[in-house]
Amino acid sequence: MSQPLPHTRKTALIIGSGFGGLSLGIRLQSLGFDTTILEKQDGPGGRASQKRTPDGYVFDMGPTVITVPHFIEELFALERDGGRLDQPDYPAHVLTGERVREGESGGPRTREYVRLVPILPFYRISFDDGTFFDYDGDPDSTRRQIRALAPGxxxxxxxxxxxxxxxxxxxxxxxxxxxxxxxxxxxxxxxxxxxxxxxxxxxxxxxxxxxxxxxxxxxxxxxxxxxxxxxxxxxxxxxxxxxxxTWGIHYVMGGTGELVRAFVRKFGELGGRIEYGAEVEEILVTDGRGRPVRSPFGRRTARGVRLRDGEERHADLVVSNADWANTYLKLVPRQARRVNSDLRVKAARQSMSLLVIYFGFRDDGHPLNLRHHNIILGPRYEELLREIFGQKVLGQDFSQYLHVPTLTDPSLAPPGHHAAYTLIPVPHQGSGLNWEVEGPRLVERVLAFLEERGYIPDLRARLTYLDSITPDHFEGTLDSYLGNAFGPEPTLVQSAYFRPHNRSEDVRNLYLVGAGVQPGAGTPSVMMSAKMTARLIAQDFGLHPAVRDGAEGEGGEG
Missing domain, CATH: 1.10.405 (Guanine Nucleotide Dissociation Inhibitor; domain 1)
Structure with a gap:
C-alpha cells in the first residue's frame, strides 16, 4: 500500500513534457509530490507533439502506433495522493480477456479522456514486387497469407x-x-x-x-x-x-496529440503544473556541504535547475525526460560525473535518425489502396540496414512507414482531403550529410516514388500541403545527441543493465525517464519507464518499503 509523505510535501521538477515526463508527472502527483514539468517548447509532447495548419490539417509529429491500452488506463485511473505502485502490472482480466477487434478499446477511465479505437490490419507490409502482407495478429489470417506467399x-x-x-x-x-x-x-x-x-x-x-x-x-x-x-x-x-x-494496435481519435493533451489534463487535475518556454540550462548539483560540486568524488546531490534566463528553481528531486546523452553532456556539470563521463556517453551507439514528410492532398474520389499503417519496403533489406546503421550513407533506395490516419479519422484534414506522413529511416548526424541539400532531394524522390508506383496516383498534382523534418530537427529543436530519433540504439550491449539507468549513478536525487533509459523506446516502453522510475523514487523517499517483484535489483546507485 502507498503511504502519504510525512510532514511537508516533497517537490519534484521534470525536464520535458514528452510521454515519459507526463506519465511520470501523473505518477508523482498521485504519490503526493508537488510536481512541475518544465518544457522549453511552447506546447507539450516533445517528440509526440502535434502540428496544426491554418487550412485545417492536423499532423502527429512523432508516435502514431498505440499499443497496450491498459497502460493508458492505469494512468487515467490514478488519484491524487492515492498512487499505488504495488498493484499487478498485468491484471488477470488483461491477460485473459480477448483483444478488442472492432469498436472502441481502452478502459472506462480512458474513455473519459480520449476515444481509442482498434486498427485492423495492424500494418499493410508492401514489397518491392507489388505483393503485400496484411498483418493483423490473427493466426488464421496469418497462416492463410503465409500459405499464399510461401507455403513451405x-x-x-x-x-x-x-x-x-x-x-x-x-x-x-x-x-x-x-x-x-x-x-x-x-x-x-x-x-x-x-x-x-x-x-x-x-x-x-x-x-x-x-x-x-x-x-x-x-x-x-x-x-x-x-x-x-x-x-x-x-x-x-x-x-x-x-x-x-496480444493487445492490438490502436489509434486515438484526433491523433496521438489528443492523448498528450489528455495526459496534460490528468496531470493538472492531480495538481501538477507545466511551464512552457522554460528551457533548462543546468541541473544544479551540490556537495555534502551544499556548495556547488567541484569533484566527481564524494556526495553529489541534485538540488534543482537553472533556466536559460538565469532563474534557479529548487526541488527535492529532478527528473530528466530530455535526451539521455545531452542530459549528461549539457545539463549535468562535468565535475559531477564519474560514471556518465563525456567519454562513456559519446561512446554509446545512438539510434538512426529520420526524414519525416508531412503532406496533405486532395481526395480524387477513388479509394486509396492503402491502410492506416503501411510499411513500404524497398528492393534491399539487409544491405539498406547496413548502409543506414553501419556505413551511415544514403542509398539509392529507401524503405518507409506511410501513415494515412484520415482513412480512420477524416477530421484531421479539410473536407475532401487526406492528411498523411511518411517516415524514412536515415543515418544520424554522425554521417556528416548536409540535410539542407539532401533533405529536399530525398523528399522529391519519396513523393515521386509514391506517385509513380501507384500508392497515391498523381500525388504531386494533388498536394495542398507539404513540410518535412530531417536529423537537423532532431538535433536542434529536440536537442537530441547526433540527431538520434530514439535514444541509444537497442543492441545487446545497450539493453537491460547495459542500457542507461533510470536512477543516476552519479548524482543523488537525479532520475531519468523516457526512450533513452530502461526499458527502451516506443510508447508502451516509455510508459513502463515512467512506472519504473516512480518505483525507484518511491523507494528512495521511503514511500514503498517493498514494491513487488519489479523492484528487484533497484538498489545501490546514487
Whole structure:
C-alpha cells in the first residue's frame, strides 16, 4: 500500500513534457509530490507533439502506433495522493480477456479522456514486387497469407509463434518492469535468455524459422519503429510481435496529440503544473556541504535547475525526460560525473535518425489502396540496414512507414482531403550529410516514388500541403545527441543493465525517464519507464518499503 509523505510535501521538477515526463508527472502527483514539468517548447509532447495548419490539417509529429491500452488506463485511473505502485502490472482480466477487434478499446477511465479505437490490419507490409502482407495478429489470417506467399514456411511460423510467445512471457510479462540497476540482477536473467535463444540477433532468429526473404522481413521490421536495427537488436525484441498480437494496435481519435493533451489534463487535475518556454540550462548539483560540486568524488546531490534566463528553481528531486546523452553532456556539470563521463556517453551507439514528410492532398474520389499503417519496403533489406546503421550513407533506395490516419479519422484534414506522413529511416548526424541539400532531394524522390508506383496516383498534382523534418530537427529543436530519433540504439550491449539507468549513478536525487533509459523506446516502453522510475523514487523517499517483484535489483546507485 502507498503511504502519504510525512510532514511537508516533497517537490519534484521534470525536464520535458514528452510521454515519459507526463506519465511520470501523473505518477508523482498521485504519490503526493508537488510536481512541475518544465518544457522549453511552447506546447507539450516533445517528440509526440502535434502540428496544426491554418487550412485545417492536423499532423502527429512523432508516435502514431498505440499499443497496450491498459497502460493508458492505469494512468487515467490514478488519484491524487492515492498512487499505488504495488498493484499487478498485468491484471488477470488483461491477460485473459480477448483483444478488442472492432469498436472502441481502452478502459472506462480512458474513455473519459480520449476515444481509442482498434486498427485492423495492424500494418499493410508492401514489397518491392507489388505483393503485400496484411498483418493483423490473427493466426488464421496469418497462416492463410503465409500459405499464399510461401507455403513451405507454414511449419516455421508455428515454431516462431511458440518461441516468440515464450520470449514475450519471460521478457515482457515477467521482466518488463525490472530495473536492471546492478549486474547481479542481469546475471540472474542470463540463463533464461540463453535458453530462449533471445541473445542472437533478431534477423538471425527470424531466419531460423522462415526461408522466404519476405517473411523474414515481416517478422523483423517492427524494431525499426523503436530505433533498432533488425540485424543487431537481440532476439528478445521478438516480443514486440506478441505485444501487438496480444493487445492490438490502436489509434486515438484526433491523433496521438489528443492523448498528450489528455495526459496534460490528468496531470493538472492531480495538481501538477507545466511551464512552457522554460528551457533548462543546468541541473544544479551540490556537495555534502551544499556548495556547488567541484569533484566527481564524494556526495553529489541534485538540488534543482537553472533556466536559460538565469532563474534557479529548487526541488527535492529532478527528473530528466530530455535526451539521455545531452542530459549528461549539457545539463549535468562535468565535475559531477564519474560514471556518465563525456567519454562513456559519446561512446554509446545512438539510434538512426529520420526524414519525416508531412503532406496533405486532395481526395480524387477513388479509394486509396492503402491502410492506416503501411510499411513500404524497398528492393534491399539487409544491405539498406547496413548502409543506414553501419556505413551511415544514403542509398539509392529507401524503405518507409506511410501513415494515412484520415482513412480512420477524416477530421484531421479539410473536407475532401487526406492528411498523411511518411517516415524514412536515415543515418544520424554522425554521417556528416548536409540535410539542407539532401533533405529536399530525398523528399522529391519519396513523393515521386509514391506517385509513380501507384500508392497515391498523381500525388504531386494533388498536394495542398507539404513540410518535412530531417536529423537537423532532431538535433536542434529536440536537442537530441547526433540527431538520434530514439535514444541509444537497442543492441545487446545497450539493453537491460547495459542500457542507461533510470536512477543516476552519479548524482543523488537525479532520475531519468523516457526512450533513452530502461526499458527502451516506443510508447508502451516509455510508459513502463515512467512506472519504473516512480518505483525507484518511491523507494528512495521511503514511500514503498517493498514494491513487488519489479523492484528487484533497484538498489545501490546514487
Amino acid at each position: 514456411d507454414l511449419a516455421g511460423y508455428e515454431r516462431f509463434h511458440q518461441d516468440a510467445k515464450a520470449i514475450f512471457e519471460r521478457g515482457f510479462l515477467d521482466l518488463g518492469y525490472t530495473h536492471f540497476g546492478d549486474m547481479a540482477t542481469m546475471l540472474r536473467t542470463v540463463p533464461d535468455l540463453l535458453r530462449l535463444d533471445a541473445v542472437r540477433t533478431l534477423f538471425s532468429f527470424t531466419s531460423r524459422y522462415f526461408q522466404s526473404p519476405k517473411l523474414r522481413q515481416v517478422f523483423s521490421f517492427e524494431t525499426l519503429l523503436v530505433g533498432g536495427n533488425p540485424l543487431s537488436v537481440p532476439a528478445i525484441y521478438a516480443m514486440i510481435h506478441f505485444v501487438e498480437k
